[in-house]
Amino acid sequence: METGIDFAREVKQYILDEFLPGENPDDLTDDLPLIxxxxxxxxxxxxxxxxxxxxxxxxxxxxxxxxEHLDTIRDIAALLASKAG
Amino acid sequence: MSVIAVAGVSGRKPDEAPLQGRIGLVDYLVVLAQLGLLLVLLRQFQIESGAFLRLATLAFAGFALHALLPLRWRLPFFALLSLAGIGVVMGPQNAAWLVGLGLLLIGICHLPLPFVWRGVLLLGAAAVLALQRAGHLPFPWSDAIWPILGAMFMFRLIVYFYDLRHDNTPATPAQPLAYFFMLPNACFPLFPVVDYKTFRRNYFDDDAYRIYQTGIEWMVRGVTHLILYRIVYYYLTLAPHEVADPAQLTQYLVSNFLLYLRVSGLFHLIIGMLYLFGFRLPETHNRFLLASSFTDFWRRINIYWKDFMQKVFYYPAVFRLRKLGTEKALVIATLYVFLMTWFLHAWQWFWLRGTALLVLQDMLFWAILGVLVVANSLYEMKHGRTRSLGKPAARSWRDTAVLIGKTYATFWFICVLWSFWTAESLQGWFAMWGALGGRYTPQVLIFPALILAVVVIGSIPGDSLRNVRGSAQNERAWQRTRLATLASMVALVAVSVEDLHSRFGTQVATFVHSLRSGQLSRLDTARLERGYYESLLSVDRFNSQLWEVYMNKPKNWLDVDNSNLKHFVGGFVQTELIPNFVRSTRFGTISINRHGMRDQDYEPLPAPGTFRAAVLGASSVMGWGVGDGETFEALVEERLNREWAGQGFARYELLNLGVPGYQPPQQLAAMERALALAPDAVFYVATGREITRAVAYLAEVAHKGIPIPYPELAEIVRRAGVTQGMDETTARRQLAPHGTEVLTRVYGRIAGQARERGLSTVLVFLPQAREGAWQEETPETLAIAAAAGFTVLDFTDVYREHPIESIRLAPWDDHPNAYAHRLVAERLFAGLQATRDTVFRPAAQARGQQ
Incomplete structure (x- = not known):
């Protein structure tokens, strides 16, 4: 199983690329409620x-x-880490 | 407002200390003062019911204590307050049954059994309750608890059981109690499907003052929606047969859809009230009139429903089906969601009304919306959709124009679909579109222009981030919102003060007065009246307020209904009372004599020296909801014989020829029956909207292909272009301009037949035992009657000075009760006394008396 992944960074990048093209990355913080x-x-x-x-x-x-699991980048990263860990 | 600022505080970090729900003294007093003002507002505008005002008073008083308690005591306190609220609204006995049944259901969820077995037991309990609700099994509690028990458990139990399976977070006993019995629910059978996990997770997860203030803001928004709803409901709604040209068609479509403001208003009130107790739930109804696509509409209109469906049906289906490919899974899961939405609406109706809801239009509506949402979802899946981080977006003019165009088109499409859903019949809905062939006037632009203006204003970019914690909002925006809420409350209270609004003239005063009452509109009143005599399918689809009235109506109300009281006899009159029918009802015995009259037995011909009058009319004459001997006809007859016997006549007989549901043209057939009984006089009892009802009956018989045996009426029908088999909507529309003539002919024929035989004729006008406008045709009706030669006894004010509750049978049945019959009897006796020479002398003279 892959370890040492910065899930938060990868999640953020994915969301920016896929759903929020053109948005300022600094505005998408780890605690911003997405859902x-x-x-x-x-x-x-x-x-x-x-x-x-x-x-x-x-x-x-x-x-x-x-x-509960997917509302913020922090939540998503925690879920992915628990699944991948 | 800076989104960065939002992000900094909008999510609770794992290491963040839990907020204690504390509030400063000044803020606390500010909230209390606003709640006081809000209470005045609820009272002034009679928002919902008296029960809701009591509940709101309890909730606001409870808040005053709740906000001061240590956080750990607050949830148990809220649970207790909720239980007290049920008692306040339903009374201790009903409340005890409701809570007992609820505890049983919650208890089953927690039995020390495997999950599957608990599920089976829950299904078993639901099946028993369903059999009881449907009347197949007896139950010891009142009918009144079903809608609220249903509202509390029919969906929330599904969510709760789902979360029990998947969420291992420990729960306190107060949590399920607070969740199921939550305070506002005792007053609202239509209640948002609150998610259990969100209910627990968001509890006091923000600054308490901000939470409370948001609650007040949403409750004020709810009141505003409900007042707007009343404007639409009382002043803009039209019946399909009233839609005669394109301008009215646009008015019909828009007003019909805007009636949904009522649901939106109620949900805002409910969620706002829950905010007062720390439950920071999602915002409801997010600017649903500005949806720019079908998926957008689905996401915005009932967010709680969408979240419920997504959690319990959509995701489980789509995850299970994902091996088929994402697109296939999405299509199947979405269609499944709409199938379940249709089914669960029927399920909801079953618990609220106790009857099944299987209507073709309902199924078609959800199927069409489902297909549209699927198509839209597939498009979004492939091409994505514009999303932002909630900041006002800098859009190009072109993008703005496209957005406005999409929103405008979506609005009108939804209006059309909504009109289809809520139409009383498919035939009537299709017939309504014939109005497009009507005259095009400048008025046709009013609603399209108004809606365009709303859409353009709504398209101005603004913060779009939803459900942000109050503490995460920009301070200036927060203060602005708070001020706007306060200003709205003060303005609405000021408008409601009679001394103020009456200064602007009678019209303004009447308008404001109408907005301050929660009575039925003229269309719903007409539907309510029709509902006494036929099954109303449209009421089964939550149309405006009428379904709520129906929801409270006990099954087998009166223990006798139209179907077993009357029988089909064919011909123009169609039905008559069944001779020799006897039945005990909760209001006394109903006995029909051998002549098919709700009366004592009479000889076919009167004995010598007897004055006999035939009383023609509908249900209020027949005495719907009162026992034998309690009708005003029986009371007057008894008094005449008691006080006048021997004075001119040895005996007085009033023959009750009233038949429930009879319309003016049917009285022509009743008149023929009356003449066979050799009366000396004919009393025709009219009860309002005679012209409209006369037209409606002719449209009905034309639609059914029943020949009209009265040449003068058949001629009017022919002239109006109404043909046999024509749908009723079109026939009513075409006959409407001839309404006055129809009634003139009906009254003229009755009076003419009486004149030929030397009988005196009296038209007694009785008002309806209801509030609101219902007498708009009365002056014209009385003028027609007088011109035809009737002696007119106008009792329009017979119920004045008497509260509506004291004179009608029930909120769902506004026939006069026994007390009202006594009032009418007194007036009728006095009226006959005053017109004794006109009414009784001809018969006396015919018998050679003085």
């Missing part, structure tokens, strides 16, 4: 989950696709 803030919706969440599953060879569960 509850209306920045990413169910389709974007789905795309993101599928991407990370493929990227890190992990499997996420349906009940993990929620605000």
């Amino acid at each position: 509850s803030g209306g920045i990413i919706d169910s389709i974007a969440t789905l795309k993101m989950v599928l991407h990370f599953e493929e990227r890190y060879g992990i499997v996420l569960e349906a009940h993990e696709a929620d605000k």
Whole structure:
């Protein structure tokens, strides 16, 4: 299993590239609410989950696709780290 | 506001100390003062019901204590306050049953059994309750608890059970109690599906003062939505048969959709109230009128529903199906969501009403919306959609124009789809579009221009980040919002003060007065009246306020309904009362005599020396909801015989020929039956909107292809271009201009037949036992009757000075009760006394008396 990955950095880069092209990276902080803030919706969440599953060879569960686990870059990174660890 | 500033404080860091929900004394007093003002506002505008005002008072008083308690005591206190709220709204006995049943359901979720077995037990409990709700099994509690029990458990139990399975965070006993019995729910059968995890997770996760202030802001927004709703409901809504030209068609489409402001308003009130107790839940109804696509509409209109469906149905389906490929999984999961949405709406209706909801339009509506959302989702999946970090975006003119165009088109498309969903019949909906062939006037531009203006203003870029913690907002924006909320409350309270608004003239005073009451609109009142005699499918689809009235109506109300009281006899009149029918009801016995009259037995011909009058009318004459001998007809007859017997006539007989649901043209057939009974006089009892109802009946018989045996009426129908089999919407629209003539012919025929036989004729006008405008046709009706030769007894004010609750049967049945019948009887006796010479002398003279 891959270790030493900076999940937060990779998640942020993915979100910027995929969903927020042209936005200032400094504005996308680790604690910005993505789902509850209306920045990413169910389709974007789905795309993101599928991407990370493929990227890190992990499997996420349906009940993990929620605000508790995916609302901020910090939350997403923590989830990925727990799955990949 | 800087997004960076937002980001800095918007998420609670793992090492951050939990906020204690503390509030400074000044802030606390500011919140209390605003709640006091809000309470005045709720009272002044009679927001929702008296029960809601009591609940709001309890909630605001509870807040005053709750905010001062240590954080660990607050949730148990809220749970207790919620239980007290149920008691306040429902009474101790109903509350005890409701809480007991709720605890049973929650208890099953926590039994020390494998998860599957707990699920099976829950399904078993739901099945038993469903059988009881449907009336197949007995139950010892009142019908009144079903809607609220349903509202508390029908969806939240699904969410709760789902979270029990997947979330191992330890819970306190107060959490499920607070979640299921949450305070505002006792008043609201329509309630947002609050997510259990969010309910716990966001509890006091921000500065307490900011949370409270947001709650107040949303409650004020809710009140504003509800007042706007009333403007639409009372002044803009049209019936399909009233839509005669393109301008009215646009008005119909827009007003029909805007009725949804009521749901939006209620949800804001509910969520705002929960904020007062620290539950920082997602914002509801995010500018849903400005959706720019179908997926956008789905995301905005009922955010709580969307989140519920996404969590419990969409993600589990899409994750399970992902091996099929993302697109296929997305399509199937989305369609599954809409199938479940349709099913769960029917499920919701079952718990609220106790009846099944299987309507073709309902299924088609969700199917069409589902397909549109799928198509839109696939497009977004492939091409993405514009997202931002919530800052006002610098858009080009072209992008802005495209956005406005998309929003405008989406709005109108949704209006059309909504009108389809809420139409009473598919045939009527299609017929309504015939209005496009009507006259085009400048008024046709009013609604399109108004909506365009709203869309353009709404497209001005602004902060779009939702659900940001109050403490993360820019201080200036926060102060501005707070000030706007306060100003709105002060302005609305000022407007509601009679001394102030009455200075601007009668019209303004009448307008404000109408906005301050929660009565039914003229269209819903008409539907309510129709609902006494037929099943109203449209009421099964949450249309405006009427469904709430229906929701409270007990099953088998009166223990007898139209279907077993009347029978089909064919011909123009279609139905008559069943001879010799007897049934006990909760209001006394209903006995129909051998002649098919709700009355004592009479000989076919009167005995010598008897004065006999035939009383024609509908349900209020027949005595719907009162026992034998309690109708005003029976009371007056008894008094005439008690006080006048021997004075001119040995005996007085009033023959009750009233039949529930009879419209003016049907009284022509009743008149023929009356003449066979050799009366000396005919009393015709009219109860309002005679012209409209006469037209509606002719449209009905034309639609059914029933021949009209009265040449003068058949001629009007022919002249109006109404043909046999024509849909009722079109027929009513075409007959409407001839309404006055129709009623003139009906009254003229009755009076003419009476004149030929030397009978006196009296038209008794009875008002409806209801609030609101219902007498708009009364002056014209009375003028037509007088011109036809009737002696007119106008009892328009017979119920004045009497509270509506004291004279009607129930909120869902505004027939006069026994007390109201007594009031009418007194007036009728006095009226007959005053017109004794006109009404009784001809018969006396015919018998050679003086």
